[in-house]
Amino acid sequence: MKGWLRLPADAEEPVPLVVEFMGYGGGRGLPHEDLLWASSGRTHFVMDTREQGSGGGGGGSTADPVGSAPAYPGFMTRGIDAPENYYYRRVFTDAVRAVEAARSHPLTDASRTVALGTSQGGGISIAVGGLVPDLVAVAPDVPFLCDFPRAAVLTDRHPYREIGLYLKTHRGRTEDALLTLSYFDAVHFAARGRAPALFSVALEDQTCPPSTVFAAFNAWAGPDKAIEVYDFNDHEGGGPYHEAAKLRWLRSYV
Template sequence: MNAIEKRIAELERYMPDLTGGDDLEPFWHRTLQAAERKALRAERKREETPFPYADAYRVTYEGYDDTPIHGWYLVPKFVRSESLPCVVSFHGYSGGKGYPEEYAAWLLLGMAVFAVDIRGQGGETGNRLDQGYGMEKGWITQGILDHETCYYKAIAIDAVKAVDWVWEQPEVDRNNIVVHGASQGGGLALIVSALSSKPGLAVANIPNMCHMDFGMLNSTGSLTEAAAFAERFPEHLDRVLKTLSYFDMMNLAHRIRIPVMVSVGLKDTVCLPETVYAAYNRIASPKSIHVYPFTGHTVVRYHNRKMYEFVKRFITGNEERG
């Protein structure tokens, strides 16, 4: 066994202790019930683009609170179907939904696309979440002392409600909804898969929001904000860790019932391989993981091709479903 094989074998056995408390499931039961009762208050408006073969719509909807969440809804015009598969795409930390042309590959698969902003970050979406305590630079420490009102809860419900919006669109085949993202977006794809029964497939590339206590200690990414907060307020470390535990995919992976495709880079210092495997190893549904031994925090073009092949098998009915 060479060094690469040994490293992968160690990760495949990696099963750290869960950090969720006895109230994890009741918390999500209450939270999802409240989210289901909340109206989307959505608007969909046609947008002119330079591209003649896809219809583009600007969408706003309400997720966790009354913040208008912005998104692009794209429908290919060259596919003769009244019932299209649809991918719901979440961007990485500090990013935004970008421009419609960035989703051309999904359209070429014959899929509709709903690409949404994550509140307060680099898109058009603001953030009306209340803040009752100081925070570190960035976003994730907003409300981090209380899992009932924190930023992670807001973005998780925003993401669940994005799939709820897609579910209501007349062009969409409800049996063929895919959730997708990388880094933060990969974490959100996983958490939506754990919390919503509406997606049929998840693609989580180099996902964040996994084994978050380990990430606080070791990651060079967004969880450095949580570490900096705990460094500034060491008396609140236990509260920070408790809050993160409710949104840690390591603790929620058992809820996933659909096929999942994951990628991981063994040189990734943002979403470390230990964090990815800590969640992946606890997923019981059909799953696959693509390991890139020499890759850091990026998704290589080769993997993108593998991802599109995986999704194509699903939407054509040739992929095992949960």
């Protein structure tokens, strides 16, 4: 796995750590692409998502050497034949290891670690929030990978549509596919999350329907949680306004 570790220019002792996960198709990009968190005085580690990075920005650099059964183009159905083969099993493992790797740097304060991301990155951050018990905060924006059974029939936008198109060809495999997906549904990881959490949702989002985001938010087990609602936005969500909201919110934790 590859990623970028960005440090505040004047860091001489350990500072809080923000670990960020990318949206669908995105990779770590180029070193100078995203300086928000480092410029706010925090260490910033951005994880490359394996085999992704060609959907925009500066690209990715990590291959996925693991093969899979026949799948619809994209990532949503790779290895969907069984939980142990599914693509996001590897991605979620990468994400937890990314937190561990970033925490090992001498200029990161491991006790003050935040996980965040937008869309796919938001779904990954929820999974990390359920798998890493000692995060100080989690901030999933318009998260993807939530409530697969509902999302797959509610929207015809990609990437969720990949699931329907796969099942359109592989008739009779719906039950098996949904069983595999259930192991990676962010709603179930949310039920394990204990850190303070700030979610966001856009009520006109056709890519990640609002009801699927609220399913994950409602399942989040930690008592200290909030959600920013953007009434008239699609999947772009709050954009720079929500970045400002996260910066304000995180002052209480890191």
